[in-house]
Amino acid sequence: MNSSQFVLASRPIGLPSSQNFRLEKISLGDLKENEVLLKSWYVSVDPYMRGRMNSVKSYAASFEVDEPIKGAIVAKVIESKSKSVLAGDIVVGMLPWATYAIEKVENLRKIDIQKVPPGYYLGVLGMPGITAYFGMMEICKPQKGDTVVISGAAGAVGIVAGQIAKIHGCRVIGIAGSDEKCKLLKEQFGFDETINYKTSKSIRKEIAALCPESVDAYFDNVGGEITEAVVANLDFHARIALCGQISQYNNSKPALGYSILPHLLTRSVMLQGFIVSNYSERFGEAITHLTKWLNDGKLKYTETIIEGFDKLPEAFIGLFSGKNQGKMLIKTE
Amino acid sequence: MNSSQFVLASRPIGLPSSQNFRLEKISLGDLKENEVLLKSWYVSVDPYMRGRMNSVKSYAASFEVDEPIKGAIVAKVIESKSKSVLAGDIVVGMLPWATYAIEKVENLRKIDIQKVPPGYYLGVLGMPGITAYFGMMEICKPQKGDTVVISGAAGAVGIVAGQIAKIHGCRVIGIAGSDEKCKLLKEQFGFDETINYKTSKSIRKEIAALCPESVDAYFDNVGGEITEAVVANLDFHARIALCGQISQYNNSKPALGYSILPHLLTRSVMLQGFIVSNYSERFGEAITHLTKWLNDGKLKYTETIIEGFDKLPEAFIGLFSGKNQGKMLIKTE
Secondary structure (H helix, E strand, C coil), rough: CCEEEEEEECCCCCCCCHHEEEEEEEEEECCCCCEEEEEEEEEEECHHHHHHCCCCCCCCCCCEEECEEEEEEEEEEECCCCCCCCCCCCCEEEEEEEEEEEEEEEEEEEECCCCCCEEEEHHCCHHHHHHHHHHHHHHHHCCHHHHHEEEEEEEHHHHHHHHHHHHHHCCCEEEEEHHHHHHHHHCCCCEEEECCCCCCHHHHHHHHHCCCCCCCEEEECHHHHHHHHHHHHHHEEEEEEEEECCCCCCCCCCCCCECCCCHHHHHHHEECCHHHHHHHHHHHHHHHHHHHHHHHCCCCCEEEEECCHHHHHHHHHHHHCCCCCCCEECCCC | CCCEEEECCCCCCCCCCCEEEEEEEEEEECCCCCEEEEEEEEECCCCCCCCHHCCCCCCCCCCCEEEEEEEEEEEEEECCCCCCCCCCCCCEEEEEEEEEEEEEHHCCCEEECCCCCCCHHHHCCCHHHHHHHHHHHHHHHHCCCCCCEECCCHHHHHHHHHHHHCCCCCCEEECCCCCHHHHHHCCCCEEEEEEEEECCCCCCHHHHCCCEEEEEEEECCCCCHHHHHHCCCCEEEEEECCCCCCCCCCCCCCCCEEEHHHHHHCCCEEEEECCHHHHHHHHHHHHHHHHHHCCCCCCCCCCEECCCHHHHHHHHHHHHHCCCEEEEEEEEE
């Protein structure tokens, strides 16, 4: 069986380019016991994958040069040498960016696409949604009446995090990078207020004006100047869920910024960096809640789906200029 | 009764100077019911007081220009119109920087100076010691075998925080500003290793060399470049007790520095800003433990005592160039 796969051609310096990826033809071997042949269907591109393209120590192991990129993928089972996963089943797993792949069934999870679109298992019911759930519930700890600010609010994690805060009776301010995204956040996802950071003259002053009683919790996906502006408006005993730093991922060197520590000190702020796998024993709890909120119509969701396996590098690079609304996915056919 | 008091003559810009303080003669009125006349004995100067000299919102109210500076003072009761506090008693309270003062007894606490020197109530058994206790026990959560780094290690809070970590079986690295202080930390206070940040060629590399298994907890009194260097060496799930930022207190504008957030994110670090009053309902617990450790010889302590009430501004300003070893105090006579 022939397959095509994207390998890491070279480690990106700064913003990744198509030069950092190489499409290769490979030949897959024969299936062994408890393995399945998979055809990739929906492929997830996520900001955290940028970190894996560096060689430095992080929460996820580095990708190796000349080896395939791996990420979350929904795939169709074409052939099976397993009794638990059969041809025709739909599965999700951490798989190579390849048109076809062979994988052990123990690394796959069967999914039901009758009630939920397949891409949701890569978003609201996958890593981004579960990340939003634990960051909001365990770190931001939303209380009725709290003011909660979300950066990267129109991304896959941000839209879910903001809606979870709304479900818990908070006033939610979303920061995003276009008027169109801001409109979507208010009209489709029920955010109370939004700030377009690209056109704002002073994010700090806009937050101050929108949050006269200061900010009780901040869900940070972006870092940099946006975070400095939010931190200047935090209330005493505020909580920060440090979920992402997309503004920093392409820096070759750490960026200079104003120290936020004096603010965190004088306001007794708690900040917790986290990755979803810290909560891996409790994923079931998150999925149960997210599914119920989706079914009850309390949680809405959106995807930016790009067609064509060959568009994978382009879709991934597009994350860093905010080309996505909600979850960014590639559909291979 | 005549008294002399230091008022805030003007708000400091940057490092305070003697010009920001003015000594005034005042005349005290008559004692009312439940008031006492006090003669100041030991006067505490503390880094946090710098923040109160600004007009910006912080955890403690601002000092007003032309009004007396207030801080923790041990005083002798000269006259009393109270049945609970009598002439001859020794008390501690938040009092004006004055040679004499009249105060309501409800704002004072009687102390016993038979077993413990009076200055200890301004240090190891006062705000600095209690701060060290809660920052270490509640935020750093020292576990046997942990590597703990303390910045400002030779200050009033740092020497106590480091020893509490030692009592709990940790390996403790202290960062201080002279070879003399480093020697004191190792020989008198049992720190395992020290770094003189003023002569270190790379604090980051020195920490890496001293902590091959990374840093589990960081008690930060100083901020700035020292904190950037420690953060680069934190282990997964490390804890930071954000207690002070003395390197930043004299900045007129926030300082630029390298963003530490990407490190805190990828290592799932928890950082908690705090002030001792967050734990005010549990002060008794801290004092009980600190007293027991002192009595058992497990906790040692040192003071830098400057004689003469008129030296108060000079002693306070000296904190920012690290003129103190342990707690800095003025003895008025």
